[in-house]
Amino acid sequence: xxxxxxxxxxLLILFVIFWELMVWQFQVPHYILPxxxxxxxxxxxxxxxxxxxxxxxxxxVIAGFLLAFVxxxxxxxxxxxxxVLEKSFYPIVIGSQTIPVFAIAPLLVLWFGYGLSSKVVMxxxxxxxxxxxxxxxxxxxxxxxxxxxxxxxxxxxxxxLWKVRVPSALPFVFSxxxxxxxxxxxxxxxxxWVGSKEGLxxxxxxxxxxxxxxxxxxxxxxxxxxxxxxFYLVVFMERWAMPWKRFSEVR
Amino acid sequence: MRKTEAxxxxxxxxSLREIKKSFSKxxxxxxxxxxxxxxxxxGEFISILGPSGCGKSTLFNVVAGLIQRDGxxxxxxxxxxxxxxxxxxxxxxxxxxxxWRTILHNVLLGPEISRSxxxxxxxxxxxxxxxxxxxxxxxNYPDELSxxxxxxxxxxxxxxxxxxxxLLDEPFGALDxxxxxVMQHILLDLWMDYRKTILLVTHDIEEAxxxxxxxxxxxxxxxxxxxxxSVDIPRPRKVTDSSFVDLKGILLDMLQGEIERVFT
Numbered sequence: 001x002x003x004x005x006x007x008x009x010x011l012l013i014l015f016v017i018f019w020e021l022m023v024w025q026f027q028v029p030h031y032i033l034p035x036x037x038x039x040x041x042x043x044x045x046x047x048x049x050x051x052x053x054x055x056x057x058x059x060x061v062i063a064g065f066l067l068a069f070v071x072x073x074x075x076x077x078x079x080x081x082x083x084v085l086e087k088s089f090y091p092i093v094i095g096s097q098t099i100p101v102f103a104i105a106p107l108l109v110l111w112f113g114y115g116l117s118s119k120v121v122m123x124x125x126x127x128x129x130x131x132x133x134x135x136x137x138x139x140x141x142x143x144x145x146x147x148x149x150x151x152x153x154x155x156x157x158x159x160x161l162w163k164v165r166v167p168s169a170l171p172f173v174f175s176x177x178x179x180x181x182x183x184x185x186x187x188x189x190x191x192x193w194v195g196s197k198e199g200l201x202x203x204x205x206x207x208x209x210x211x212x213x214x215x216x217x218x219x220x221x222x223x224x225x226x227x228x229x230x231f232y233l234v235v236f237m238e239r240w241a242m243p244w245k246r247f248s249e250v251r
Numbered sequence: 252m253r254k255t256e257a258x259x260x261x262x263x264x265x266s267l268r269e270i271k272k273s274f275s276k277x278x279x280x281x282x283x284x285x286x287x288x289x290x291x292x293x294g295e296f297i298s299i300l301g302p303s304g305c306g307k308s309t310l311f312n313v314v315a316g317l318i319q320r321d322g323x324x325x326x327x328x329x330x331x332x333x334x335x336x337x338x339x340x341x342x343x344x345x346x347x348x349x350x351w352r353t354i355l356h357n358v359l360l361g362p363e364i365s366r367s368x369x370x371x372x373x374x375x376x377x378x379x380x381x382x383x384x385x386x387x388x389x390x391n392y393p394d395e396l397s398x399x400x401x402x403x404x405x406x407x408x409x410x411x412x413x414x415x416x417x418l419l420d421e422p423f424g425a426l427d428x429x430x431x432x433v434m435q436h437i438l439l440d441l442w443m444d445y446r447k448t449i450l451l452v453t454h455d456i457e458e459a460x461x462x463x464x465x466x467x468x469x470x471x472x473x474x475x476x477x478x479x480x481s482v483d484i485p486r487p488r489k490v491t492d493s494s495f496v497d498l499k500g501i502l503l504d505m506l507q508g509e510i511e512r513v514f515t
Contacts, residue, residue, distance in 0.1 A: 247394035
């Protein structure tokens with residue numbers, strides 16, 4: 001783990017040094033591109049402001065993700081159990097992906113207001129798709145021979161679902177979650193851009209208007225921490241939920 | 252050697268009469284099982300030998316009740332049944348251990364489905380695992396075990412289905428010669444104790460001769476029973492015994508024609 005992080009860390013540090021030097025060399029004005037040192041100073045000075053808005057965005061992202069998870073996994077189960085539902089819903093779910101969430105963001109703000117809920121819905125809309133598709137694939141992809149093994153034992157439908165299909169779907173569900181959580185911040189930020197009074201997206205827009213470019217970068221750093229942190233939280237939960245995976249990865 | 256006149260005696264544990272099965276694909280129908288009649292007595296070890304692709308696995312799927320047959324009668328314990336579903340245990344070449352379960356949890360699958368996991372079943376499971384050389388692996392995951400060990404776990408799981416009839420579909424087909432020999436000994440050892448009725452599908456003549464009381468030889472597809480031989484050699488058998496070599500010659504002759512049919 002530490003070794004894997006070493007090279008990208010070195011690259012990043014070199015890049016930041018290069019950036020710093022270039023800004024000094026060419027005297028780039030800070031309202032165009034602030035030097036890393038200036039961004040660092042902003043991070044320190046504006047700590048409480050950044051933290052406040054970060055927590056707002058974090059809340060939106062987590063709520064949106066959980067909403068998408070519950071609805072997505074639930075719908076996938078229903079589609080799996082009732083083919084008629086799959087036939088009706090699946091094409092619509094796929095088709096709906098051609099509509100950019102950005103395009104309907106103003107509508108969502110109109111319907112759900114300037115507060116938390118419109119951002120939650122926005123994040124959920126983005127997260128929903130990878131979760132529902134992956135979960136359904138996972139449920140369907142269970143090994144037919146393993147299912148037959150249970151049929152021979154006269155297992156009922158629920159036993160087959162619970163003892164074979166769900167465990168074999170788990171890796172897929174987590175893949176969906178990992179993709180979902182990585183893009184979840186997009187939804188929240190877009191929502192904040194379109195209409196809000198709080199959150200990192202709001203802060204960035206605000207800073208932009210006042211030419212406080214270093215505050216934009218500081219917000220981006222916090223946003224990255226949120227995104228990466230949530231991603232690894234999902235990875236951690238994946239390992240916890242599937243302890244056997246450690247051994248198959250070694251092979 | 253005698254032709255099967257289907258001596259469906261009253262002592263037969265499992266009997267199949269004129270089992271037929273064909274698959275339709277793209278409008279044309281492919282006959283896989285033309286007419287299979289055979290039986291197994293209580294506690295008998297039967298091998299079903301045939302060229303690969305002759306429909307042996309289809310036969311087991313029909314008997315196990317996984318696929319519908321087109322015709323024929325299946326009787327278990329003198330009673331005609333829809334299929335062997337619920338009455339037979341089935342083991343395949345793939346061990347089908349669930350990677351998300353520990354070995355102990357895997358072998359207890361049968362009792363778990365029938366909701367009969369008690370202290371005794373657990374003890375029986377651990378005892379059986381000890382016997383097949385899996386002592387101390389109860390808490391390990393399948394991916395931590397070698398193929399041979401996994402197959403032994405699958406065998407224990409099959410026994411713990413607690414069925415009188417075991418269908419073994421080339422269970423050792425994926426193993427190397429050494430491991431296979433070990434598995435054959437373990438299987439024989441367990442069979443002598445448990446006296447289950449075993450039907451073993453194999454294309455390995457020596458395996459059939461080493462293990463079984465009787466051997467049915469199937470024709471190439473569409474499969475019928477070409478012949479049946481009794482192996483009256485006391486166990487433990489040696490591949491070098493003269494009677495073993497004789498029977499091997501007979502079986503080879505019977506199969507040779509069928510193998511040629513596959514390639515012509």
